[in-house]
Amino acid sequence: MLSSQPKALLKAVDGVSFTLGAGETLGLVGESGCGKSTLGRAILRLLPNIQGDVIWKNQNLITLSPNELRQKRRELQIIFQDPLASLNPRMTVGEIIAEPLRTFQPNLRNHDMKKIVQDMMAKMGLLPDQINRYPHEFSGGQCQRIGIARAMINNPELIICDEPVSALDVSIQAQIVNLLMDLQREKNLSLIFISHNLSVVRHISHRIMVLYLGKVVELTDRDRLYANPRHPYTRALISAVPLPDPNKEQKKKHTVISGELPSPLNPPSGCAFRTRCPLATDVCAQKTPPLEQIEPNHWVACHHWDESLKIAK
Amino acid sequence: MTNKPILSVENLKVVFKTPEGPVKAVNNISFTVNDGEVVGVVGESGSGKSQVFMSVMGLLATNGTATGVIRYRDIDLLGLSRDKLDKIRGRHMSMIFQDPMTSLNPYLTVERQMTEVLEIHRNMSRTEARQQAVQLLEKVQIPSAAQRISMYPHEFSGGMRQRVMIAMALLCQPQLLIADEPTTALDVTIQAQILELMRTLKRTKSNAMVLITHDLGVIAGLCDRVLVMYAGRIVEQGTVQDIFYNPQHPYTMGLLKSMPRLDVKTDRLQTIAGQPPNLQHLPIGCSFADRCQYRQDICISSKPEFRQIAPQRYKTCHLNF
Numbered sequence: 086m087l088s089s090q091p092k093a094l095l096k097a098v099d100g101v102s103f104t105l106g107a108g109e110t111l112g113l114v115g116e117s118g119c120g121k122s123t124l125g126r127a128i129l130r131l132l133p134n135i136q137g138d139v140i141w142k143n144q145n146l147i148t149l150s151p152n153e154l155r156q157k158r159r160e161l162q163i164i165f166q167d168p169l170a171s172l173n174p175r176m177t178v179g180e181i182i183a184e185p186l187r188t189f190q191p192n193l194r195n196h197d198m199k200k201i202v203q204d205m206m207a208k209m210g211l212l213p214d215q216i217n218r219y220p221h222e223f224s225g226g227q228c229q230r231i232g233i234a235r236a237m238i239n240n241p242e243l244i245i246c247d248e249p250v251s252a253l254d255v256s257i258q259a260q261i262v263n264l265l266m267d268l269q270r271e272k273n274l275s276l277i278f279i280s281h282n283l284s285v286v287r288h289i290s291h292r293i294m295v296l297y298l299g300k301v302v303e304l305t306d307r308d309r310l311y312a313n314p315r316h317p318y319t320r321a322l323i324s325a326v327p328l329p330d331p332n333k334e335q336k337k338k339h340t341v342i343s344g345e346l347p348s349p350l351n352p353p354s355g356c357a358f359r360t361r362c363p364l365a366t367d368v369c370a371q372k373t374p375p376l377e378q379i380e381p382n383h384w385v386a387c388h389h390w391d392e393s394l395k396i397a398k
Numbered sequence: 399m400t401n402k403p404i405l406s407v408e409n410l411k412v413v414f415k416t417p418e419g420p421v422k423a424v425n426n427i428s429f430t431v432n433d434g435e436v437v438g439v440v441g442e443s444g445s446g447k448s449q450v451f452m453s454v455m456g457l458l459a460t461n462g463t464a465t466g467v468i469r470y471r472d473i474d475l476l477g478l479s480r481d482k483l484d485k486i487r488g489r490h491m492s493m494i495f496q497d498p499m500t501s502l503n504p505y506l507t508v509e510r511q512m513t514e515v516l517e518i519h520r521n522m523s524r525t526e527a528r529q530q531a532v533q534l535l536e537k538v539q540i541p542s543a544a545q546r547i548s549m550y551p552h553e554f555s556g557g558m559r560q561r562v563m564i565a566m567a568l569l570c571q572p573q574l575l576i577a578d579e580p581t582t583a584l585d586v587t588i589q590a591q592i593l594e595l596m597r598t599l600k601r602t603k604s605n606a607m608v609l610i611t612h613d614l615g616v617i618a619g620l621c622d623r624v625l626v627m628y629a630g631r632i633v634e635q636g637t638v639q640d641i642f643y644n645p646q647h648p649y650t651m652g653l654l655k656s657m658p659r660l661d662v663k664t665d666r667l668q669t670i671a672g673q674p675p676n677l678q679h680l681p682i683g684c685s686f687a688d689r690c691q692y693r694q695d696i697c698i699s700s701k702p703e704f705r706q707i708a709p710q711r712y713k714t715c716h717l718n719f
Contacts, residue, residue: 116585224673225443254442255612259656259667266666281585288658288667311660325590327615328661329654331638334619339597341590345555361587 095350097123099299107242108273112290112307114283114322118346120299121279125245128277129161130154141243159189162236166248168228172220179216182206182234189239201238209234209264226257230264237268243275250285262289283326287311292382295319298349298357301376305383315379315390318342318358356388364389402471403430404574404606405454405491410466412449412458412630421677423449423462425630428704431574436600436607438621438638440614440653444674446630447610451576455493456483470574489519491574492567496582498559502551508535508562509547515569534565538595557588564595575599576608581616596620614657618642623710626650629675629685632704635712647713648690684716692717 098120105111113121126132128139130146139146146157165171172181182202186193193201203213209230220228229249236244246265250258266289268274280286286293293310295303295318303316314320321342328334344361347353353360359369368388376386387393412424424446431437441447453464454475468475470486478486487493495501503511509528512535516527528547535543538561551559560580567575577596581589593616600607600620609620617624617638624641626634626649634647645651655668672689675681681688687697696716704714 116587226673255614255653256442256656256670257673259658259669260671262658263667263669283586284658284660287660288664321587321590323660325586326660327589327593327613327619329614329618329642329657329659330661331618331642333661334615337619339590339594341594342587343591345557345588346585 093350096299096352097349098127101296101299101301103294103301103304105243105275105277107275108269109292110269110276110278110290112286112293113277113279113296114281114286114293115296116281116322116346118298118349119296120349121281121296122247123299124296125163125247125277125279129158129163129245131163159185159239160242161245162239162241162243163245163247164229164232164236164249166251168225168232168252169220171232172228174220177217177219178206178211178223178231181220181231182238185235185239202234205234205238209237210260224257225253226260229253229261233261233264233268240272241274243277245277245279247279248281249278251280251282258285265289283322295322298346298352300357301384301386302358303385304376309383315383315385315393316358316387317362317364317389317393320393321361356386358387364392364395403432403469404471405431405608406467406469407450407454408467408469410450410453410464410468412446412453412462412464414459414462416461416678419678422680423630423677424453424464425680426466426704427627427630427632429625429632429635431606431608433573433606434603435623436609436621438617438624439608439610439627440612440617440624441627442612442674444629444677445627447627448578450627451493451578451608451610454576455487455491456480457493485519488515488572489570490572491576492570492572493576493578494560494563494567494580496579498556498563498583499551501563502559504551507548507550508554512547512566512569515566519570531565531569534568535562537568538562538565539591540565557584557591560584560588560592561595564592568599572605574606574608576610578610579612580609582611582613593619614642614654626653629680630677631685631714632712633686633714635710636708637710640711646707646711646719647686647715648692648717649686652689652691684714692719 101124115121127135135147146154179202182205183198186198186201203216206213211227211230250261253261262285269276278286278289287307290307292306294301297318303319311323314323321340324340342361347360355371356369356374359365374386374388376384378384379390408428410424410427414421414423439447452458454468458464464476470491475483509531512531513524513527516522516530532543532547535547540546540558540561554562581592584592611617621638624636624638625632628649634650641650645654652670656670658667670689675685683698683700684702687693702714702716704712706712
């Protein structure tokens with residue numbers, strides 16, 4: 086849970102619980118303002134005012150001292166949406182990638198460090214002899230590779246990927262997605278993949294959590310989510326993605342949900358989605374639907390999940 | 399409907415002067431748009447897709463120069479004085495941009511921005527213009543349009559602002575509507591609402607539309623014909639069916655395969671290796687040769703022509719598939 090602002094309380098993320106296994110990718114999807122990035126940052130304690138627990142390998146990150154947390158940061162890394170903005174323009178690529186190494190292995194000799202950095206660059210598909218160049222000399226896709234190299238240099242166990250391919254062109258997107266999947270396979274990395282792009286999330290994730298206004302509305306395995314979405318919001322999201330196939334897309338019945346995301350400062354009573362939901366009834370305004378397990382490994386927070394099949398997919 | 403295209407572009411080149419030397423953003427392209435047709439223009443950043451239509455609207459940045467011929471009906475737009483161009487753009491053809499916040503004037507109410515157009519182009523009185531503006535806002539489904547018209551752009555959400563932009567572009571019932579990434583800045587459910595609105599516009603067939611986007615899904619749903627652009631050239635042109643089910647240029651093929659899809663499961667995404675060329679130093683041969691898996695010697699030594707391969711079907715590639 087997270088709050089800030091003395092005047093009003095804005096719950097950006099509200100009562101979210103989930104687990105993540107080693108080597109697993111959890112996709113976080115939802116639209117702007119649903120709390121997906123806030124959640125990603127809260128897990129790493131990059132934000133103030135967090136309530137709740139983040140248990141990382143039997144240790145609660147939320148209660149660790151700053152020094153202890155700093156040591157843990159070696160295992161927990163993050164990459165960001167805007168690859169150029171997340172790299173210091175005054176540092177060379179070599180310095181950027183080596184910085185985490187300097188922090189955690191201050192005794193490493195310069196010569197060895199350079200070797201490690203160049204090996205990492207080669208692995209990321211960058212040219213090792215470009216080690217002395219500056220970020221602005223690289224394209225967006227290359228900058229994202231530099232960001233991933235910096236995140237990978239200390240052999241982390243978890244990487245939070247906050248919209249890592251959203252700013253990239255389609256052909257470059259695929260390169261970065263493949264790189265992340267290869268790294269995961271090789272190092273048994275865990276990934277939390279935050280994105281608004283349902284097609285990319287489907288491709289990379291093992292399990293997917295759908296957020297709406299700071300709350301989990303559906304959480305299940307990737308295939309189940311796309312084959313049998315039970316929350317009306319999930320159904321609407323999936324239906325809203327235009328398919329790159331003229332015959333399918335032009336024949337598709339478009340279920341367009343009306344309205345927009347309500348203000349998180351003043352969320353609707355009961356179910357937050359009820360103001361846009363085609364299935365909403367009185368109970369939705371009165372009671373907040375609990376996140377309930379409707380079949381093994383499939384959680385939904387909706388009073389009417391069993392009726393959601395009525396909405397065309 | 400006349401047989402004459404509403405828009406025809408011949409041998410258009412756009413060059414930007416920069417401190418590092420000239421950047422060739424658009425390199426000799428030709429195409430037409432016909433009445434009632436929706437043409438999709440797809441390409442990645444830097445492919446020149448926006449600059450083509452900025453040239454059409456006379457909106458190139460001051461360091462950019464367009465040469466060639468751009469005709470709206472019979473009028474050559476590139477040779478036109480600003481005064482004469484202003485009689486056409488906004489009235490006969492109008493454009494919607496990606497970011498509605500930066501294309502609306504933050505100091506003026508929506509009412510003032512909309513009525514201005516009608517007062518200038520249609521000689522309407524303020525009251526008439528206001529009525530017409532409210533009607534259009536209702537048409538694009540802005541709730542309580544009569545009240546909201548007196549608000550400022552910042553009082554609208556992103557999706558609503560895009561609706562305002564569309565309403566504004568439709569004010570003079572233009573015969574050509576150019577939409578540059580109209581849904582890219584929007585969330586998917588809001589994008590779906592705007593696309594629904596555009597489908598309605600398409601159904602009425604009252605005007606021709608050009609839809610510039612990098613999203614092949616948006617193209618698939620709305621367009622009749624598609625131009626695929628790469629490094630300032632049209633690399634492939636065909637009907638939406640041709641482009642999606644029988645692509646003939648390796649770039650189009652690669653683009654279609656590198657997209658993760660909701661409707662098809664893939665184990666590993668195919669990629670197009672490398673990155674687009676530097677527009678300051680375009681290669682002698684094919685601009686895509688560097689990234690092309692079918693590359694031959696000829697692709698490196700000579701530039702492929704934009705050639706017809708079937709009726710309504712063109713490509714810029716030496717090879718046949």
